[in-house]
Amino acid sequence: MKYLAAIELLDEPARAVLERAQAVCGDGDQLEVVHVVDPTSVAYSIDPTMSGEMYQQRYEQTMADARRRLIELCAPFGIDETRLHVRYGRVAHEVHALLNEGGYDACMLGSHGRAGWQRLLGSKAASILHGVPVDTWVFKLVELKESR
Numbered sequence: 001m002k003y004l005a006a007i008e009l010l011d012e013p014a015r016a017v018l019e020r021a022q023a024v025c026g027d028g029d030q031l032e033v034v035h036v037v038d039p040t041s042v043a044y045s046i047d048p049t050m051s052g053e054m055y056q057q058r059y060e061q062t063m064a065d066a067r068r069r070l071i072e073l074c075a076p077f078g079i080d081e082t083r084l085h086v087r088y089g090r091v092a093h094e095v096h097a098l099l100n101e102g103g104y105d106a107c108m109l110g111s112h113g114r115a116g117w118q119r120l121l122g123s124k125a126a127s128i129l130h131g132v133p134v135d136t137w138v139f140k141l142v143e144l145k146e147s148r
Helices: 011-024 039-043 052-077 091-102 124-129 141-147
Strands: 002-006 030-037 084-088 106-111 135-140
Touching (some): 011 052, 011 106, 011 135, 011 141, 091 124, 106 124, 124 135
Parallel strands (some): 002 030, 030 084
16 A cells, blocks of 8 residues: 655654554555645745745745755654655645645544644644545544653
């Protein structure tokens, strides 16, 4: 089977998802990993007086930094750089697009399990789950951290 794990670039959440993802994968299964850079993270870091060229440089730097961080997080798990993806855009849209393009059998992601007003604000996991084109495993990150 071919799996796609969608991760944040934070140590604990990424490690928790990757540990569980590898536990699910059997011999002969392929695990690939994606991180999506949200446009707002680039937009909020830009001075409104920047030129188009400066914006492009900031975008390229952000994407390069994300790729380096993804490689750093996945290296201890033996995940080859050719199986890592960094996309730019709305998280759910980009994950769904990659799932469709790559012929994946299943998707894996972590959720912080927020409730109440925090859930009303929305979550990346919930947005991915809405309309996801493949079977999806959601790992509750709070439980993973406590079980260590």
